[in-house]
Amino acid sequence: MIEVNELSKKYSGVEVVNIPSLKVAVGESFGLVGNNGAGKTTFFRMILDLIRPSSGNVLSKEVAVNSSEDWKFYTGSFLDESFLIDYLTPDEYFDFLASLHGYSQGDLNDFLSQFEDLFNDEILGKKKYIRDLSKGNQKKVGIVAALMGNPEVLVLDEPFANLDPTTQIRLKVLLRELKEKHQLTMLISSHDLNHVTEVCERIVILEKGQIQKDIQTSETTLQDLEEYFTVQ
Amino acid sequence: MVRELLSHGYKNFSRSPIWGKNLVVNIILGLLAIYMLSMMLVFGVFLLEVVEQVAPNSEPKKVINGIILYYFGVEFLMRFFxxxxxxxxxxxxxxxxxxxxxxxxxMLRKSFLSAFNLFALFLFLPFAVKHLLPDVGAAGALGWIGALLGLVIFNHYFGLYFKKKINEIPNLIFILLGSMIALWALDYFQLVQFSEVSAWFMNQFISQPVLAVIPVVLGLGFYQANYQFLRNNTYPEEISAKKASSKIRGDFGFLKKFGRSGELIAVELKLILRHKRPRNTLILSGLFLAYGLFFYPNESYQEMEWVFLFLGVFITGLFFINHGQFMLSWQGGHFDFILTQKVNIKEYLESKYWMFVASCSIAFIISLAYAFFGWKIALINLCAFLFNVGIGIPIVMRMSMFNPKKINLNRGATFNYEGVGAAQWLMVFPVLIAPYVLYAPFLIMGYELVGILLVGVAGLVGFLFHKKVLTVLTEALKSKRHKISAGFRAQ
Structure with a gap:
């Protein structure tokens, strides 16, 4: 589904990402872990064609993401607040996205009703601009927006951060469901080793822009990860 | 789709926190804009008559045709900035x-809906309809109008493109300035008369209306160039205006010697230097030091010496008036931080006080140069300076605690009225009028000098009691701190 070739990004001579080769298969749930500054977000931004790579490229369905925009139509993503139009209310934002995805009002209502629990009655119909929501609620809006239009690929940066424990667990369940029912290819970065091992079947450790480990999740993965990060 | 995007644009504008909060200021700005535009329109309608008045012995039409090239040159510069x-x-x-x-x-099409594009039309279109149409006929007038429109389109998209290119090639700005100076010199020394060139060009469009296509096509060409450029560079980190600055401004290590107050002042100076809006107020205060040059050398003002006290207050105190009125607002984003740190409120206010005193002192020392226009000016400035230090600064500090509004430091400075509330408008009065309360009675009775000295002495007394004054201010801030910090958080 996603294929990375000789991808590298340099800022004034310092290489922040260098991934010679990486493939994410259809329906695979791919977890990216690493300390601050490991290059996780930069990597995701290059997947979404938000940063021009210094060299190499990212292919989505065998097409380079910076040569065609086809990927946009089957990829849902949420990296940070700049993905939100913060002067709209959440309702307006969802309406707008619904029009992009060709949803009718009924489709949109059906879609949003799935997330009633997640929203906890704090988001819809509240006459509050997105910029005035708490970080956690902003994140909820972004994640739900990314799920709109039945994407085939989902890219989330730190989806668990800023969320309350209940929502973290709900999100985990939701992501697992999506993987099983819809064969969704997921790319998730997280600092929460616990969550990421539960959601992802494959974990890659990034450090200083380079892949240090590429493991299939098993019983011992969490322990391995903890060990890896303790040693440092 | 376009409708949705347009509505987003409108919402972005109308919901911007800079706008929404201050209805009165918005209305005033709106009226001002309408006034300006209608003045331009009126000016445009009577353009020919105005030219006849200003230059009675010329052919007004030729003059107007001659202006057009200059107009677009100036407009380009305005657009650039x-x-x-x-x-x-x-x-x-x-x-x-x-x-x-x-x-x-x-985005590119929407950008065309800009007031700049109205200016030229307002100024020159009435002239074309009123005078060209009857004179040269429909075809000629249409050619002329078409050319005008073409020039507007050209100037708009060329300006945008130029600005983008300047990010890539910073030296372009020197090329621009250089060519502007060169063109001006050519014109000034009458090597090339651009008014002649302009008139010749505009006449071509009248005699050959088809030629109007040329500026239009050129304009559309630059539209396409803009499009291509953006298409190839739609990466937020490349187009974003908020480029990470690699330069860290200011160190102020020497202020550490002055203890905690010094440290706090250093932080405040960093706040000023690293953000556009407070930096602009600082620069403005510096520029206003030259304000006296408009008054002192002027004979007619020498007659009305009573203005000089006002000038003195203004020149020596502009920084604390400008910056001090937002004393708490600047730090609205981290006011909670200040309250929770190991700084007591008195120290915090002391640091502000001494910073303002230092700013006044610097301004006063520089203003001593005005003694060139008479020793009395120096004396007035000294008294105004003392008054500022002893009374003006505490007044502004106290008033800044009156319901302050948060200022988002990362926003631009132009037309930014964030943080401006009723107190800010009222503040000017006590600071500028209080010295006159002491001065005016003596002035009227003819003991002008006594009045001036009294202002100075009052200031000096205020300064001698500054510890007491700061204690009072501390009490005031202490009692209001919860309300203020809640106010900052709510915004």
Missing amino acids: LQNTPVLFIEPYLHLPLKKGRIIHF
């Missing part, structure tokens, strides 16, 4: 299932 493509607007759309091309086309 004031006009911006809202490239950041597209950032939240980039990851959505929307073709980049559509957003860029939308």
Whole structure:
């Protein structure tokens, strides 16, 4: 589904990402872990064609993401607040996205009703601009927006951060469901080793822009990860 | 789709925190804009008559045709400094299932709805309809109007393109300045008369209306160039105006010697130097030091010496008036931080006080140069300075605690009325009028000098009691701190 070739990004001579080769298969749930500054977000931004790579490229369905925009139509993503139009209310934002995805009002209502629990009655119909929501609620809006239009690929940066424990667990369940029912290819970065091992079947450790480990999740993965990060 | 994007643009504008809060200021600005535009329109309608008045022995039409090239030159410069493509607007759309091309086309077309593009039409279109149409016929007038429109389009998109290029090639600005100076010199020394060139060009469009296509095509060409440029560079980190500055401004290590107050002042100076809006107020205060040059050498003002006290207060105190009125607002974003740190409120206010005193002292020392226009000016400035230090600063500090509003430091400075509330408008009065309360009675009775000295002495007394005054201010801030910090948080 996603294929990375000789991808590298340099800022004034310092290489922040260098991934010679990486493939994410259809329906695979791919977890990216690493300390601050490991290059996780930069990597995701290059997947979404938000940063021009210094060299190499990212292919989505065998097409380079910076040569065609086809990927946009089957990829849902949420990296940070700049993905939100913060002067709209959440309702307006969802309406707008619904029009992009060709949803009718009924489709949109059906879609949003799935997330009633997640929203906890704090988001819809509240006459509050997105910029005035708490970080956690902003994140909820972004994640739900990314799920709109039945994407085939989902890219989330730190989806668990800023969320309350209940929502973290709900999100985990939701992501697992999506993987099983819809064969969704997921790319998730997280600092929460616990969550990421539960959601992802494959974990890659990034450090200083380079892949240090590429493991299939098993019983011992969490322990391995903890060990890896303790040693440092 | 376009409708949705347009509504987003409107919402972005109308919901911007800079706008919404201050209805009165918005209305005043709106009226001002309407006034300006209608003045331009009126000016445009009577352009020919105005030219006849100003230059009675010329052919007004030739003069107007001669102005046009200059007009567009000046307009280009204005656009260069004031006009911006809202490239950041597209950032939240980039990851959505929307073709980049559509957003860029939308953005470029929308940018054309700019007041700048109205100026030329308001100024010159009435002239074309009123005078050219009857004189040269429909075809000629249409050619002329077409050329005018073409020039507007050209100036608009060329300006945008030029600004983008300048980010890539910073030296372009020198090329621009150099060529401007060169053109001006050519004109000034009458080597090339651009008014002749301009008149000749505009006449070509009248005699050969088809030629009007040329500026239009040129303008559209630059539209396309803009499109291509943006299409190839739609990466937020490349187009974003908020480039990470590699330069860290200011160190102020020497202030550490002055203990905690010094440290706090150093932090405040960093706040000023690293953000556009407070930096602008600082620069403005510096520029206003020269304000006296408008008054002191002027004979007619020498007659009305009573203005000089006002000038003295203004020149020596502009920084604390400008910056001090937002004393707490500047730090609205981290006021909680200040309250929770190991700084007691008295120290905090002391640091502010001494910073303002230092700013006044620097301004006063520089203003001593005005003694060139008479020793009395120096004396007045000294008294005004003392008054500022002893009374003006505490007044401003106290008034800044009156319901302060948070200022978002990362926003631009032009037309930014964030943090401006009723107190800010009222503040000017006590600071500028209080010295006159002491001065005016003596002035009227003829003991002018006594009045001036009294102002100075009052200031000196205030300064001698500054510890007491700071204690009072501390009590005031202590009792209001919860309300103030809640206010900052709510915004």
